[in-house]
Amino acid sequence: MTATADAEAAANELTPLADYLGSVLRRLRALPPLDLDLTQAYGNVLAEDVVAPHAFPAFDQAAVDGYAARWEDISGGGRGPSYVPAPSGTPGGRTIRLNVVGDLGAASWRPVRLTPGSCFSVAAGAPLPVAADVVVPVEWTDQGMAAVEIFRTPKRGYGVRRAGEELPAGTLLARAGTYVSPALVAVFAATGIGHVVVRPSPRVVIVATGDELVDVGRGSQPGQVVDANSHALTAAAAEVGALAYRVGICDDDPEGLRGLLEDQTLRADLIITTGGTGTGPGDMVRRILSRREGGRAGPVTFTDVALYPGTALGFGTVGAEEVPVVCLPGDPGAALIGFEVLARPAIQLLAGAEPVFRPSVRAHLLETVSSPGGLREFRPAHVAERRGGGYTVQPLSGGPFTLSGLAEANGLLVLGERVTTAAAGSTVDVLLLDRRR
The missing domain is CATH 3.90.105.10 (Molybdopterin biosynthesis moea protein, domain 2)
Incomplete structure (x- = not known):
């Protein structure tokens, strides 16, 4: 059997991502209101x-500063206004003069009524006098106090907001x-x-596991890896609207891990762990949380999913309250992709948000890319709108494992399980990331 055939056979044993997500999300319920x-x-x-x-608005009110009047008075249809010569250059050759009988501000509350030939000086937001159906802007007048001359005639209803007009x-x-x-x-x-x-916003606790982990503020040494994951996943959970709590690093100690998770169920609606999901000698999370005890399966089921990067994902519940727990891989790139495809939808569902998945678009691929067969790949990319409409997508160098690519990406190029090569010029799916840039 060839290496390609071996890879395809192995991929066929993996659970399709869509099936896995469906099985997980069906077990979650939105938090109580x-x-x-x-x-x-x-x-x-x-x-x-x-x-x-x-x-x-709750009542008829002025939308602009000006003079509340009857439109028939300023349009020439009424008997009240008097006409005076207009200032030089005024259209029509004459202006309209009205008596100003009072001032109304936003705090005015006594009902008043207009009589023919009169108006009220009003501030924006002030209640309108009864019979007023137009507000003449201040700049269209001589801004008179006892009487006002109007140089331009607005349309009926101008400057007026009626009760309930908007809502x-x-x-x-x-x-x-x-x-x-x-x-x-x-x-x-x-x-x-x-x-x-x-x-309520879901309370999400993030735990990084591994004897090799050290906290930030130093460089990695042989046998030591700086814990980037718990910081990144805490930020990712906060970005989606969760109340995110970073617990920090937990060593590969069975009793320590069990005790820590049990303690965190008191303040968590969801727990996210990172690291230890594989089947290697140091992958303690999978070993501990999937272990059968008393004839019963462990609280967390680990599944090899047709996902690239990071095929091994875990989901289950812990503690008497059966708090959901999501177990993500230890590689930072795989952990962030795992968060996008599994943890983020879980948080959205707990929050009652719709839809639970990020928006996606179809985009014109600018560069030919290859992808492992049998796996659904999520690759960092840059998405741009085209002038004539639609989108283009440029894969970022280094593939999905590069943190620098994830940091620069505003989208994730999605290549399906059957895609081994996507040619430049083809149309592909892209998840849009809501980065604030």
Whole structure:
């Protein structure tokens, strides 16, 4: 049997990524809903549809600073206004003069009514007088105080915002599954909402495992590897909206690992471990968490998935509360890709967010690339929009294992299990990364 045939046979024994993800995500449920004060709701996901209890605007109001008037008075249809010669250069050769009978600010509350030939000086946001149907901007007048001369006539309704014009009472403001953004907070507040029911942000604990690990702030030495993973995965969890806690490094000690995970179940909705998922002599996480005890399978099942990089992934629950745990490989590149394809969707599902996967586009490939057969590869890439529409994608050098490529990428090029070569000019799938650049 040739080396290629051996590789294909090995790949055929792997679990397809889509099947694995489906089996994992079906075991997760969104966190129980929580009623939060509006000031605390930002960044959470709505657990219920939100309907406006009150209209916005709540009353007829001025949209600009100016003079609230009756349109028939300033258009020449009424009896009230008097006409005076216009300043030099004014279109029409005449202006309209109205009596200013009062001032209205945003804090005014007494109802007032316009009479023919009169107007009120109003500030933006002020309630409109009864019968007013136009606001003449200040700059279209001589800004008079007792009487005002109007040089230009706006259309009927100009400068006026009617009650409920933007959001009538009963309007569906947002559906369940929507992220609460700052603008949405403003909409809720403006329509009289002080509390919303949301899914809490998942509490995610990250643990790096391995006797070889040392903390950051030094260079790696033979027999020592700087722990990049727990820092990177903590940042990745925070980016997706989780409350992320980095526990740090846990040695390959069976009792120590069990005790640490048991302790963390008290404050975690999801635990992520990195390292030790393979079958080598030092891969203690797989050995410890998958071990059968008392005739029962271990709490975590490890699966060899058709994924490149990093085929070995683990999922299960730990502790009396059955807190979900995701076990990712120890290689930093494989750990970050594993987070993207498994841990990130799990966090989104716990948060009640929809959709759980990143958005994707079809893009024009700028460079021919090869891929291992039988594996679904996720490769760092740079995505750009084309002038005529659509996207182009440039694979970044070094492949999926390079941290520098992942740091530069704004997308992940996805090559399916049957793809061994993707030619320049072909159309490929790309996951879009929401990096803030």
